[in-house]
Amino acid sequence: MGYKYKPNKGMKKRFRVSATGKVKHNHCFTSHLRSSRSSKRVRHLRRASVLFEGHAKNMREFMGMKGLRPNRIARNKELAASAKAEAAA
Numbered sequence: 001m002g003y004k005y006k007p008n009k010g011m012k013k014r015f016r017v018s019a020t021g022k023v024k025h026n027h028c029f030t031s032h033l034r035s036s037r038s039s040k041r042v043r044h045l046r047r048a049s050v051l052f053e054g055h056a057k058n059m060r061e062f063m064g065m066k067g068l069r070p071n072r073i074a075r076n077k078e079l080a081a082s083a084k085a086e087a088a089a
Contacts, residue, residue, distance in 0.1 A: 011059060021060065024051070
């Protein structure tokens with residue numbers, strides 16, 4: 001009997017995967033002792049950021065979404081748009 005793959009539940013709670021496969025996460029340094037940070041810094045920390053692709057590949061594998069490749073998806077969208085533009089012209 002084979003081993004059943006179990007995705008890391010802690011990763012699922014801390015990271016989100018977009019439709020194109022990008023991995024988004026919330027910033028650290030936002031929970032307490034914020035008075036020492038500038039208002040600009042606090043404002044920018046509120047927004048989620050996209051993880052770099054090298055790390056994102058590992059995170060997707062931990063979450064059981066190994067097949068998603070955002071660079072390939074983006075390239076296919078570009079090719080489809082250019083083909084559509086050529087067909088219209």
